[in-house]
Amino acid sequence: MKINCIAVDDEPLALGLISAFVKQTAFLDFKGQYSNAVQALNAIHSEDVQLVFLDIQMPELNGMELARVLSQTISAPKIIFTTAYNQFAIEGYKVDALDYLLKPFGYEEFLRAANKAKNHFEGLVQNQLIPESQDEKYLFVKADYKLVRIDFDNILYIESLKDYIKIHLVNSTHPVVSLSSLKAIEEKLPATRFMRIHRSFVVAIDKVDSITKSTVQLGTTNISVGDQYKDAFKELLLRWG
Numbered sequence: 001m002k003i004n005c006i007a008v009d010d011e012p013l014a015l016g017l018i019s020a021f022v023k024q025t026a027f028l029d030f031k032g033q034y035s036n037a038v039q040a041l042n043a044i045h046s047e048d049v050q051l052v053f054l055d056i057q058m059p060e061l062n063g064m065e066l067a068r069v070l071s072q073t074i075s076a077p078k079i080i081f082t083t084a085y086n087q088f089a090i091e092g093y094k095v096d097a098l099d100y101l102l103k104p105f106g107y108e109e110f111l112r113a114a115n116k117a118k119n120h121f122e123g124l125v126q127n128q129l130i131p132e133s134q135d136e137k138y139l140f141v142k143a144d145y146k147l148v149r150i151d152f153d154n155i156l157y158i159e160s161l162k163d164y165i166k167i168h169l170v171n172s173t174h175p176v177v178s179l180s181s182l183k184a185i186e187e188k189l190p191a192t193r194f195m196r197i198h199r200s201f202v203v204a205i206d207k208v209d210s211i212t213k214s215t216v217q218l219g220t221t222n223i224s225v226g227d228q229y230k231d232a233f234k235e236l237l238l239r240w241g
Contacts, residue, residue, distance in 0.1 A: 008034045024107075031043070053101075154169045157207070165177070
């Protein structure tokens with residue numbers, strides 16, 4: 001498969017190098033290079049861009065700010081940061097970046113990051129090809145310094161709290177706490193069974209007790225629907241209607 005990608009960097013030499021690396025990588029389809037994040041944002045909105053090699057320190061809109069904007073959109077492209085400053089690693093984690101290339105880097109390091117993107121997108125395609133009846137019935141998360149198995153049937157809802165998520169379970173007052181982004185966990189959940197209704201909440205559809213035009217009730221917990229998720233939520237209203 002080919003991955004549509006762009007390069008964004010305000011330094012001409014760095015932009016030229018990354019663009020050259022992309023063009024010599026067979027599974028990457030180069031869609032353009034941009035010297036600032038505003039141009040890149042316009043391109044992402046008008047083109048089918050799946051992957052962005054993104055510098056962080058740029059004028060006007062910096063790379064981290066662009067990543068935050070993209071993280072709130074549907075079908076957001078994946079990000080590989082390219083920067084000379086290593087203090088942004090934690091921020092990159094928060095926006096669910098695929099990787100973090102520290103300048104100066106060579107083609108070997110670039111290819112390692114590109115292969116991580118390739119594995120990610122191939123995994124998505126494979127998951128789409130597997131009938132739901134054969135899907136995994138659980139996921140593993142890191143919690144308390146170990147991998148914990150969470151059965152989908154036991155999930156009530158998942159809550160995001162800054163750098164952490166809380167997985168609230170059926171018949172349990174103690175949620176599983178894991179260092180992860182909500183988006184990363186959402187990608188592991190079957191879309192037919194779970195729905196994101198707020199930037200901080202994903203709910204199990206079959207555990208919903210009642211709904212209104214703007215809220216969802218799960219047991220004693222009442223969750224408001226975020227504005228950007230209301231269109232998707234209308235589908236749930238139609239099911240209940």
